[in-house]
Amino acid sequence: MVVVPDSLLELPRARSANADHTMTSYVLGESNAEAERLRILDAVYGETSHTLFQRAGLREGWRCADLGCGPGHSALWLAEQVGPSGHVTGVDCAELFVNLARTNARQRNLDHAHFIKDDSTAAGLPNASFDLVYSRCLLSHLSDPLAVLRRMAALTKPGGAVVVEDIDCGGGFAHPESPARMRHLELYQAIVRLHGGDPLLGRKLPRLFREAGLDEIHVEIVTPVEPFTQVKLLYPLTLAGLKPSLIRASLATADEVDALVADLHALASDSAKTVSSCPLVQVWARRLV
Ligand SMILES: C[S@@+](CC[C@H](N)C(=O)[O-])C[C@H]1O[C@@H](n2cnc3c(N)ncnc32)[C@H](O)[C@@H]1O
Known part of the structure; x- marks a missing residue:
C-alpha cells in the first residue's frame, strides 16, 4: 500500500470545465509520447481486457462503444471480434x-469502427443503442465518474x-x-487528484456500479507482473508524461523528475528485479431494464 502524505491528499481537486463536472484536463495530455505509452499499456493489459470482453458475452454482430478510447487499441480489437455485421x-x-x-x-480495413472527438458523456450518441459500453482507465481521470457510468448505462441496450x-x-x-x-506513485496520486481524478478509483467501482443502478456485478483484479520490460516500462513512461503537470503544480522539480525517470528506466532494465503494475480493477454488469 502506498502511503501518501496528508499534505498531498489535501490538495484541492480541480473543478471541471463543464457544467456536469465530468470533464477535466487529462493529466497525461495529448502527444505522440502519450500515444506510445498507451501502446505499452495495451501490451500490458490488452490480453486480460480481451478475456473480460469474452466473459461479458461479446459476440459477432454486437454494437460496442469505447469511451476515452485513446488511439483505439481496445476499440479496434472489438471491431475485429464483432465483424462487419457489428459496429x-x-x-x-x-x-x-x-x-x-x-x-x-x-489500415486494418475496419470500416465498421468509427471514432469521434467528444467528451466522455458522448452527448451525440443515442440512448440504449449499444450491446457493450466500455471504458478503460478513463473514469479515474474524471471528477464525476458516477455521472459518466450512468451515461454508459444509459447508452447500453437492456440486456x-x-x-x-x-x-x-x-x-x-x-x-x-x-x-x-x-515516489512516482506518491506523485501520480497527488497530480491525478489535483486534476480532479481519483487514483484509487478501482476499489470504488463496484459501489459506483450499484449506485448507477447496475445489477449482477462481476469483479476481477488483474496485476500483471513482469520480470522484463513491458510492465516495468509503464513507470518511467508515465512519470515522464506527468513531468510538465508536476512542474506546473510545483509538486516536483524538473531535476527530481529526470532523476526518478532515470532510476525507473534502470529498474525496467534490471532483470533481477520483479515489478508488478498497479492493480487494474475490472467490473462488468448487465443492464437489466
Ligand atoms: C489512460 S488513457 C486510456 C486510453 C484507452 N482507454 C486505453 O486503455 O488504452 C485515458 C484516455 O481518456 C481520454 N480522456 C480523458 N478525459 C476525457 C474526457 N472527459 N472525455 C473523453 N476522453 C477523455 C484521454 O484523452 C485518453 O485518451
Whole structure:
C-alpha cells in the first residue's frame, strides 16, 4: 500500500470545465509520447481486457462503444471480434488519438469502427443503442465518474453489458522495493487528484456500479507482473508524461523528475528485479431494464 502524505491528499481537486463536472484536463495530455505509452499499456493489459470482453458475452454482430478510447487499441480489437455485421464507436477528447485510431482502422480495413472527438458523456450518441459500453482507465481521470457510468448505462441496450477497467494505485509491488517507484506513485496520486481524478478509483467501482443502478456485478483484479520490460516500462513512461503537470503544480522539480525517470528506466532494465503494475480493477454488469 502506498502511503501518501496528508499534505498531498489535501490538495484541492480541480473543478471541471463543464457544467456536469465530468470533464477535466487529462493529466497525461495529448502527444505522440502519450500515444506510445498507451501502446505499452495495451501490451500490458490488452490480453486480460480481451478475456473480460469474452466473459461479458461479446459476440459477432454486437454494437460496442469505447469511451476515452485513446488511439483505439481496445476499440479496434472489438471491431475485429464483432465483424462487419457489428459496429464500434470510439470516443476521445484528444484529436490526436482520434486521428491515430481512424488511421489504424483504415489500415486494418475496419470500416465498421468509427471514432469521434467528444467528451466522455458522448452527448451525440443515442440512448440504449449499444450491446457493450466500455471504458478503460478513463473514469479515474474524471471528477464525476458516477455521472459518466450512468451515461454508459444509459447508452447500453437492456440486456447489454457495461464494462469498466480502472486503476487502483494503492497496490502493486517491486521486489526489492524501489524508492523511485514509491515516489512516482506518491506523485501520480497527488497530480491525478489535483486534476480532479481519483487514483484509487478501482476499489470504488463496484459501489459506483450499484449506485448507477447496475445489477449482477462481476469483479476481477488483474496485476500483471513482469520480470522484463513491458510492465516495468509503464513507470518511467508515465512519470515522464506527468513531468510538465508536476512542474506546473510545483509538486516536483524538473531535476527530481529526470532523476526518478532515470532510476525507473534502470529498474525496467534490471532483470533481477520483479515489478508488478498497479492493480487494474475490472467490473462488468448487465443492464437489466
Ligand atoms: C489512460 S488513457 C486510456 C486510453 C484507452 N482507454 C486505453 O486503455 O488504452 C485515458 C484516455 O481518456 C481520454 N480522456 C480523458 N478525459 C476525457 C474526457 N472527459 N472525455 C473523453 N476522453 C477523455 C484521454 O484523452 C485518453 O485518451
